Amino acid sequence: MKRDYYEVLGVARDASDDDLKKAYRRSAMKHHPDRNPGDHAAEAAFKECKEAYEVLSEPAKRRVYDQHGHAAFEHGMGGGGPGGPGYSDMGDIFGDIFGNIFGGGARGGPRRGADIGYVMELDLEEAVAGLEKRIEVPTLVSCHHCAGTGSNDGVLEDCQTCHGRGQVRMQRGIFQMQQTCPHCAGRGKTIPNPCKPCMGQGRLEEEKVLSVKIPAGVDNGDRIRLQGEGEAGPPGTPPGDLFVEVRVRPxxxxxxxxxxxxxxxxxxxxxxxxxxxxxxxxxxxxxxxxxxxxxxxxxxxxxxxxxxxxxxxxxxxxxxxxxxxxxPVNLTAEQRDLLEKFEATFVGEGARKHSPKASTFLDGVKGFWDRMTS
The missing domain is CATH 2.60.260.20 (Urease metallochaperone UreE, N-terminal domain)
Structure with a gap:
């Protein structure tokens, strides 16, 4: 019996996309076959977490899974799960229509790298004048060893599941639904000899140092977009963007x-x-x-x-x-004496003309008591 996909990744059911990605990355690195040669249990765990992430990382699939569990991908919908006999690369008009409805046909392959955010705190003077500032951003960068291909020798082969198309179709009765190929994650290629430093992912975690130009006059909540400075995408896909959000200190x-x-x-x-x-x-x-x-x-x-x-x-x-x-506070004896003499000049009805607010206040108090006693 299959384990719950959320349990496989070790996340809550309301986990964000970012939480899912981090959990999958940890599990995949731990159980990757290159790190555990000959360990069939680790290989099975790797495939299990990969299958779980492929379903939960796709919003449409995740909604279906949350409602129906594993049954949503059985009994003809998925032929027993991703990669099973229910998958087909045959295309027809019904598959195209329903593939687009369920979000599979519009993407045309793997997604680009994720966008990332960075909060930059500035003094008011810096925000008003503008400046150029260096920042350090932890992110995924393209692997230097394999140039981001994920292949140790540069050799890539057509995926045998989708035949290089990057997409497959799930059969349900007479209808077909198109979705990203679960075997190659939409790349259309597989890697016979994965790069060891990045374990075939084409990306590595690294702290990127960038110089950001802050224009004069920015304010709280303003965002600056640095195109292509987000996370590196899977092999063959563009990187995401970096959004720098400004916070101005009091x-x-x-x-x-x-x-x-x-x-x-x-x-x-x-x-x-x-x-x-x-x-x-x-x-x-x-x-x-x-x-x-x-x-x-x-x-x-x-x-x-x-x-x-x-x-x-x-x-x-x-x-x-x-x-x-x-x-005034901390008065000297001389200052106190002068103030007492000054205060003594405010006597009788004439004193009210020197205090406009006090006069208004006293008139209001008198009117209040007159109404209360009448």
Whole structure:
């Protein structure tokens, strides 16, 4: 009795495509006949994990398997499993139609290498200015020993199951369904003398060093595509792509909102009351900002064109500086005495005209209590 394909690969039933691939790679390397010469149990385990991966790695087959188990590939559907007598390379109009419906005829051979992702963290200054940065990406690369062919001597033979076509047809009654050949994985070729370093896979795990150009103005979530820098594909297929996703670290001063920047500017009570000229930071150097007298906390000053020019913008955004009036701390005796004398000047009803927010608040409180007691 056949084991469950998920059990064979040692993964959960909700395993991702990437998890399936990693599990298959581990198992295949462990049980490969080249590593276990003469070990029939290892050879059987290798074939078992290969068969499991061929079914679970194809979305259409996996859906059918999840619903019906091994029975989906028996009783005429698969002739007892991949490579069995139920397979045929005969073609007719029914096979073409149903092969395309089930996803077998549209691919025309093995898939290319997988796309891979890389997260690059940048400071805000780096994201705004742009830069070139070296990264190290663990991936599958084309085997240097066999030039990615998987063959130790360069000899490839037509697959005897699909006769070099890369696809076979499963018979079900009068209908046929086309799918990737399970024996050669759609390559149409087999390798009599596999390359030992890559065990006939044509690919090796390696850490690739790349130089990535980051354009000026990138933001969180932006992705840069490096075509052909993903995983090397199976022999005879192109590599996948590398997608570099940008993550911008939080900044000590600025917060970015699209093309605009926001920051808080702390003011002393005296500066806010009397007015002042202060220097505020921008990403391109300090600027003078005139603070008018009687400035309140929350007032926002707009500095045009001092924001960010994103990769999608023609003009830079603006910088918005919000005033934050601070209460003084660690007062000296002299400062405390001066403040007490200053506070003593706020007496009677006349004091309310100096505190606009306090006056509004007190009027609101009075109105609230009047409504509560009426």
């Amino acid at each position: 900044h000590d001063i600025f917060e970015r909102d699209g093309d605009d920047l926001h920051c808080d500017i702390p003011l002393r009570i005296s500066q806010a009351a009397l007015g002042d000229i202060i220097r505020v930071p921008t990403l391109h150097g300090d600027l003078e900002l005139r603070i008018p007298a009687e400035t309140q906390t929350g007032k926002v000053f707009r500095l045009r064109d001092r924001g960010v020019r994103s990769v999608r913008s023609r003009a830079p955004g603006d910088l918005y500086c919000k005033a934050v009036v601070e209460t």
